[in-house]
Amino acid sequence: MKKEFILFGASGDLARQKLYPALFHLFGMGESMRYVGFARSELTAVQFYDIVRASVLATDVEVSPAKLDAFVSAWTYVSGTYDASGIGQIAQVEGDADSIERFFYLSIPSGVGLIMSVVRGLKEHNLINARSAIVLEKPFGLDYASAKNINSFLLEHFTEEQIFRIDHYLAKDLVQDLLALRFANPIFEPVWNGKYIDRMTIEIKETEGIRNRGQYYDQSGAMRDMIQNHALQLLAFSVMNQPKNISAESIHREKIAVLEKIRLWDDGKNAISIGQYVGYRNEPYVAPLSQTETKASLTVCIDTPAWRTVPITITSGKKMDKKTTDITIYFKKRPHSMWDESGCSLDQNVIRVNVAPDNDIRLTLNSEFDLQKKCAFPTELRFGFRDNAFILNEPYENALRDLFAKDQSIFINSKEIALSWKFIDNVLERIALLRAEILETY
Numbered sequence: 326m327k328k329e330f331i332l333f334g335a336s337g338d339l340a341r342q343k344l345y346p347a348l349f350h351l352f353g354m355g356e357s358m359r360y361v362g363f364a365r366s367e368l369t370a371v372q373f374y375d376i377v378r379a380s381v382l383a384t385d386v387e388v389s390p391a392k393l394d395a396f397v398s399a400w401t402y403v404s405g406t407y408d409a410s411g412i413g414q415i416a417q418v419e420g421d422a423d424s425i426e427r428f429f430y431l432s433i434p435s436g437v438g439l440i441m442s443v444v445r446g447l448k449e450h451n452l453i454n455a456r457s458a459i460v461l462e463k464p465f466g467l468d469y470a471s472a473k474n475i476n477s478f479l480l481e482h483f484t485e486e487q488i489f490r491i492d493h494y495l496a497k498d499l500v501q502d503l504l505a506l507r508f509a510n511p512i513f514e515p516v517w518n519g520k521y522i523d524r525m526t527i528e529i530k531e532t533e534g535i536r537n538r539g540q541y542y543d544q545s546g547a548m549r550d551m552i553q554n555h556a557l558q559l560l561a562f563s564v565m566n567q568p569k570n571i572s573a574e575s576i577h578r579e580k581i582a583v584l585e586k587i588r589l590w591d592d593g594k595n596a597i598s599i600g601q602y603v604g605y606r607n608e609p610y611v612a613p614l615s616q617t618e619t620k621a622s623l624t625v626c627i628d629t630p631a632w633r634t635v636p637i638t639i640t641s642g643k644k645m646d647k648k649t650t651d652i653t654i655y656f657k658k659r660p661h662s663m664w665d666e667s668g669c670s671l672d673q674n675v676i677r678v679n680v681a682p683d684n685d686i687r688l689t690l691n692s693e694f695d696l697q698k699k700c701a702f703p704t705e706l707r708f709g710f711r712d713n714a715f716i717l718n719e720p721y722e723n724a725l726r727d728l729f730a731k732d733q734s735i736f737i738n739s740k741e742i743a744l745s746w747k748f749i750d751n752v753l754e755r756i757a758l759l760r761a762e763i764l765e766t767y
């Protein structure tokens with residue numbers, strides 16, 4: 326079966342920074358196919374090849390020149406508009422249309438209109454068949470209503486199994502390692518609930534501002550840009566019950582069960598905070614009096630017997646003190662223990678998964694016994710994946726590899742999107758009238 330990867334947005338940032346390097350690595354591992362780059366920019370073949378070559382070399386300098394040449398020359402560039410007339414030009418470079426397994430990757434400015442226009446173009450030119458897959462980048466809509474619209478439109482042309490919605494946080498190695506940590510170690514299973522867990526935090530902090538994305542970001546804010554998707558996915562992944570098996574279907578089912586039960590902590594009292602970094606309003610394309618949040622924090626709980634007593638605080642922000650993504654689980658201290666009488670103060674047991682940049686898992690224990698003071702003292706066990714020479718893949722490489730294998734386990738399905746938006750719509754509605762009052766400057 327001939328395979329073909331058709332990339333819409335082939336001259337854009339995501340393609341340059343992430344997709345070409347990831348595709349090149351997979352190509353090096355034998356995943357080869359015909360590649361078509363499509364974008365509005367009028368580029369000659371040579372100009373386009375230079376883009377692909379430079380983007381691979383920017384991430385990997387030790388590239389075999391012969392392999393890079395082979396990869397670059399597997400591409401055809403087509404320039405056109407994102408509609409039936411533009412897409413007609415792809416159809417012209419096609420051979421035997423029916424026998425090709427096509428992957429349509431939409432790395433284009435989000436917007437229901439543009440997605441629809443591309444899909445209609447593909448349909449009109451008979452490029453979609455039962456083996457096709459379509460890949461969509463976030464955001465999937467701006468709220469529940471628009472996400473529902475996109476989903477129902479897509480489902481008129483593709484089945485759910487053919488739609489791959491990327492959340493690159495789910496494709497990060499350390500996030501997937503949670504599956505092993507949680508479900509391959511029976512010592513953790515009995516304690517992963519509110520009887521033993523005191524609280525949890527999920528923090529996604531970035532040091533950069535919004536760069537040149539003001540047009541998109543000012544309409545979106547941290548709540549829609551990061552919390553609705555990445556943070557809620559990390560949350561669902563961290564607290565879901567054990568899936569029946571490692572199939573996409575089972576994993577999605579368990580994440581959905583979490584997202585269905587997500588609620589604001591304590592009925593929402595003091596559960597939401599938002600902030601905006603100093604200087605945000607001077608960023609290009611940002612409204613001078615913008616009240617868009619560049620930082621958001623929510624405390625939630627999962628309304629099930631196992632979890633409802635555990636406050637889970639999710640925070641994400643730009644221009645923060647460091648770039649880090651951490652999932653931290655704080656276990657309860659025992660109410661009474663033999664150490665009380667000696668006046669020893671024990672630490673909470675804590676598991677912290679640093680998704681990036683350290684790629685490590687730390688476990689705080691009280692495992693040192695001081696013979697003189699007769700007290701237990703905290704120690705930390707740390708396992709660094711990179712330090713131990715584990716190969717860590719780029720999230721886009723993981724996502725594309727699974728896409729080519731048609732495995733949706735690290736992608737998200739329409740129900741997850743709908744539930745996340747319902748929750749976030751509700752949060753945004755609650756703060757709509759208070760925004761000016763509660764928006765802190767940091």
Ligand code: BG6
Nearest residue numbers: 463493494531550551555650681
């Ligand atoms: C994107 C957001 O989805 O994720 C960006 O739109 C954000 O605003 C980015 O900067 C962060 O990704 P990472 O992998 O660099 O932490």
